[in-house]
Amino acid sequence: MALSKFLGLFLIHIALLWSSCFAADPFVFYDFEVSYITASPLGVPQQVIAINNKFPGPTINSTTNNNVVINVRNKLDESLLLHWSGIQQRRSSWQDGLPGTNCPIPPKWNWTYQFQVKDQIGSFFYFPSLHFQRAAGGFGGFIINNRDIIPIPFGSPDGDITILIGDWYTRNHTALRKALDAGKDLGMPDGVLINGKGPYRYNDTLVPDGIDYETIDVHPGGKTYRLRVHNVGISTSLNFRIQSHNLLLAETEGSYTVQQNYTSLDIHVGQSYSFLLTTDQNASSDYYIVASARFVNESQWKRVTGVAILRYSNSKGKAAGPLPDPPQDEYDKTFSMNQARSIRWNVSASGARPNPQGSFRYGSINVTEIFVLKNKPPVTIDGKRRTTLSGISFVNPATPIRLADQFKVKGVYKLDFPSRPLTGPPKMETSVINGTFRGFMEVILQNNDTKVQTYHLSGYAFFVVGMDYGEWSENSRGTYNKWDGIARSTTQVYPGAWTAILISLDNVGVWNLRTENLDSWYLGQETYIRVVNPE
Numbered sequence: 001m002a003l004s005k006f007l008g009l010f011l012i013h014i015a016l017l018w019s020s021c022f023a024a025d026p027f028v029f030y031d032f033e034v035s036y037i038t039a040s041p042l043g044v045p046q047q048v049i050a051i052n053n054k055f056p057g058p059t060i061n062s063t064t065n066n067n068v069v070i071n072v073r074n075k076l077d078e079s080l081l082l083h084w085s086g087i088q089q090r091r092s093s094w095q096d097g098l099p100g101t102n103c104p105i106p107p108k109w110n111w112t113y114q115f116q117v118k119d120q121i122g123s124f125f126y127f128p129s130l131h132f133q134r135a136a137g138g139f140g141g142f143i144i145n146n147r148d149i150i151p152i153p154f155g156s157p158d159g160d161i162t163i164l165i166g167d168w169y170t171r172n173h174t175a176l177r178k179a180l181d182a183g184k185d186l187g188m189p190d191g192v193l194i195n196g197k198g199p200y201r202y203n204d205t206l207v208p209d210g211i212d213y214e215t216i217d218v219h220p221g222g223k224t225y226r227l228r229v230h231n232v233g234i235s236t237s238l239n240f241r242i243q244s245h246n247l248l249l250a251e252t253e254g255s256y257t258v259q260q261n262y263t264s265l266d267i268h269v270g271q272s273y274s275f276l277l278t279t280d281q282n283a284s285s286d287y288y289i290v291a292s293a294r295f296v297n298e299s300q301w302k303r304v305t306g307v308a309i310l311r312y313s314n315s316k317g318k319a320a321g322p323l324p325d326p327p328q329d330e331y332d333k334t335f336s337m338n339q340a341r342s343i344r345w346n347v348s349a350s351g352a353r354p355n356p357q358g359s360f361r362y363g364s365i366n367v368t369e370i371f372v373l374k375n376k377p378p379v380t381i382d383g384k385r386r387t388t389l390s391g392i393s394f395v396n397p398a399t400p401i402r403l404a405d406q407f408k409v410k411g412v413y414k415l416d417f418p419s420r421p422l423t424g425p426p427k428m429e430t431s432v433i434n435g436t437f438r439g440f441m442e443v444i445l446q447n448n449d450t451k452v453q454t455y456h457l458s459g460y461a462f463f464v465v466g467m468d469y470g471e472w473s474e475n476s477r478g479t480y481n482k483w484d485g486i487a488r489s490t491t492q493v494y495p496g497a498w499t500a501i502l503i504s505l506d507n508v509g510v511w512n513l514r515t516e517n518l519d520s521w522y523l524g525q526e527t528y529i530r531v532v533n534p535e
């Protein structure tokens with residue numbers, strides 16, 4: 001888009017912004033300077049994207065209904081957008097920071113995001129959404145605290161700790177992008193980072209000397225810490241666990257869960273969880289915090305393991321010995337799925353408002369539209385390796401969809417995304433789902449690829465009502481959880497399996513529905529749901 005036109009839109013944006021925020025609610029301000037720095041998280045110097053010279057970036061700390069203002073200065077050599085994953089952008093779709101909603105921020109430019117975190121609580125993260133930049137960093141946590149008057153379904157924790165885990169390559173994001181453009185696979189990652197740092201040297205042959213690792217400091221005596229764990233990586237599902245400690249699951253992506261203990265939990269790309277950790281051990285040594293690659297040949301993927309340290313202030317020594325075991329489920333493909341099914345909505349807890357989360361009885365609402373979205377292994381279209389959703393490989397338009405609507409630019413996109421997968425040859429299209437305002441949409445995500453895909457929808461929390469292996473059919477509805485399926489924004493779909501979600505389309509805008517697997521997303525596995533108020 002020409003700069004002059006961009007400037008015009010920019011000024012109009014400012015006008016829109018100031019009219020859309022509620023002046024009575026408090027503001028929180030952040031200045032983000034986004035630039036390259038050199039870091040060596042795995043012992044190899046490489047170019048990393050930092051915010052205010054920090055990698056990972058700072059945690060945004062807000063409270064329900066705050067107006068959040070983030071002034072972003074782009075000091076990269078390419079355009080930039082920041083996406084606030086899981087923030088619903090009520091009436092502010094054009095702040096979502098995706099190519100379908102915003103014009104990219106050119107190098108050396110400034111852009112101020114402003115939005116209200118309306119009626120939300122919970123644990124989220126932000127990341128750069130263009131050009132495969134997330135593979136180089138630029139991410140950070142995003143917390144929305146409860147207002148003081150709203151009860152939380154657990155005692156006030158003694159500490160609040162953000163933990164960002166993710167697979168990592170020592171190649172920079174432009175090299176990874178080039179590989180994908182050339183039709184290649186990225187191959188096995190070089191490691192897993194925890195808060196931007198490489199593994200603790202738990203094994204002299206697997207981990208080189210001199211790597212800086214993350215240490216989480218805690219106090220003994222049964223104190224409770226809230227750990228907010230996010231998988232900010234590229235495409236690897238990670239098993240998260242802490243030696244000798246249980247993880248009491250309490251919240252995921254803005255919904256309080258029924259509280260249950262796990263010895264470990266699978267966290268898929270783009271997902272966020274809050275655990276309550278109690279310091280109930282004797283501190284005879286430090287403890288390992290582990291994030292290891294899941295559903296892979298573990299003897300080949302040994303290096304793809306993140307290891308940090310949990311240190312009690314009265315610790316008697318270093319962590320030593322082998323890491324705690326991952327789930328031993330090589331011959332049980334339902335283990336992980338059963339774990340996912342066990343995550344339930346706490347229907348009696350208050351969410352962002354004083355009324356219980358479960359007062360919205362999704363199970364008794366009639367579905368008004370149904371979409372079956374299917375992904376398959378990558379295909380070749382016009383000589384290029386592409387990924388597809390229902391046979392369509394998404395092409396980002398030159399003008400963001402949201403702005404095309406705003407300024408009535410015709411022909412930018414088509415509202416013809418099919419409700420069932422196309423059967424003909426795959427094609428490249430800017431094809432968008434036509435959602436009905438105040439409709440209730442059922443979406444079946446069918447993954448006919450060979451690895452886990454996670455799907456994320458902007459603008460909403462959807463209800464995860466079912467998942468199973470095989471091909472979804474009408475009969476599958478008999479297995480749906482109609483009562484306490486979790487409401488969240490990012491769900492996994494196992495290979496050769498489906499996940500069903502329900503969405504109450506009450507938020508006007510243009511909302512990205514995409515795979516969070518960065519390589520699949522980059523190659524076109526996404527679309528948008530457009531929701532317009534007809535009045």
Ligand SMILES: [Cu+2]
Nearest residue numbers: 085086457458
């Ligand atoms: Cu999002």
